Amino acid sequence: MANPREDNDLISLLVDASAEDLSVLVDYITNSGKGRISLDNEIMSKLIAAQARKLFTEAERLFIAHEIQLFGGNTLVNLMRRGQGVVYREILCDVADHLKVSYHKSDAVVAIENGVLVSMASRAWEKMSDAEKQELLDSLGVKSVGLGQAALMAIIAAIRSTGFAAYRFAAIAAQAIARQILGRGLAFGATGGLMRGISLLLGPIGLTITGVWTITDMASPAYRVTVPCVIQLAYMRQKQLARFCPDCHIPNTAEAKFCCECGTKLPTEEQ
Structure with a gap:
């Protein structure tokens, strides 16, 4: 082998x-x-x-x-x-090109993965009702005045970062794709309380997220594997990068010293 x-x-x-x-x-x-x-x-x-x-x-x-x-x-x-x-970077760039995602060849893998997630969010946003847009903003913890272009820009900025919003949208996307292709969702383990709200988003919003794929997007047998794998790997990387609070299990950025949600001091790598 x-x-x-x-x-x-x-x-x-x-x-x-x-x-x-x-x-x-x-x-x-x-x-x-x-x-x-x-x-x-x-x-x-x-x-x-x-x-x-x-x-x-x-x-x-x-x-x-x-x-x-x-x-x-x-x-x-x-x-x-x-x-x-x-190598995975070539696969990721091929998927990004296939989905018409903008990126620079010198970008880090996580930045390109986030670009794929941003593309999903942007395409889904155009199809969402105002109620669904507000629900997505609330779920990601993104503050915005109104539901216009500024709200979408706020979501894009949040997804491009590490932390709560990036992890949450990656999980929402991976969950929606798994439900569509495999007929089952993801297991969230210790963060189950944090992610419980995702089941609510897999109603109209989940259908909108998965509905952004066109027949062309998934026409090739290879893309039927590489596209969902990239979404799953993007979620896994966000989970790996996030620092979860030991008390409320909210993901924080790698640089955070205190939880952005409850203020608990985050353990260092030595701890």
């Missing part, structure tokens, strides 16, 4: 990920266990077994990385690279 390409943007994220988050990626890769023509049956069996026991070894996490890399390149490119696929 081939090993994944060296890819810190992807592998470091998968190494620290929860079994619940990895399980979503496995379903995208394996078509919920139905299999794909380009997927090795032995690897699929190993991933489904790990998913069932809710425990992924280091080797199985690398299998996930390898399969995502393979889906990111076309057959000829993968053959020329001896089955190594393409």
Whole structure:
């Protein structure tokens, strides 16, 4: 079995990920266990077994990385690279180009992922009712006067940052996509209280978010894997970057010393 390409943007994220988050990626890769023509049956069996026991070894996490890399390149490119696929940054940029997301080649991976999320928010905003717009603003903790262009700009600025709004919208987007494609949502674990409101957003707002995808967006078999994987990985990265308050479980920016919600002193890395 081939090993994944060296890819810190992807592998470091998968190494620290929860079994619940990895399980979503496995379903995208394996078509919920139905299999794909380009997927090795032995690897699929190993991933489904790990998913069932809710425990992924280091080797199985690398299998996930390898399969995502393979889906990111076309057959000829993968053959020329001896089955190594393409690194996650190339996959992300390809998805961003496909979805017509603006970014700079020098941008960090998290900035490009946030650009994809901003694109989702902007496209969905145009289709939302005023009530849905206000509900989204409230859910993200974004303050704005009115529901016009200034409100959308405030949401975009919030998503481009780390912290509550960025994490919350990434979770909303990943939850909506998982519900649409897999028929189930995400598991939020210790932050379940914080994310409980997402179930309410998966009514009209959730349908609006998933409704921004066009037939062209998901026409290619590869994009049916890479687009939802990028959304899930963007959510996982926001969760990894956020510093969760030990008392109220609100995510804060990496630089925060006190919780933005309850004022509790946040533990340092040494603690």
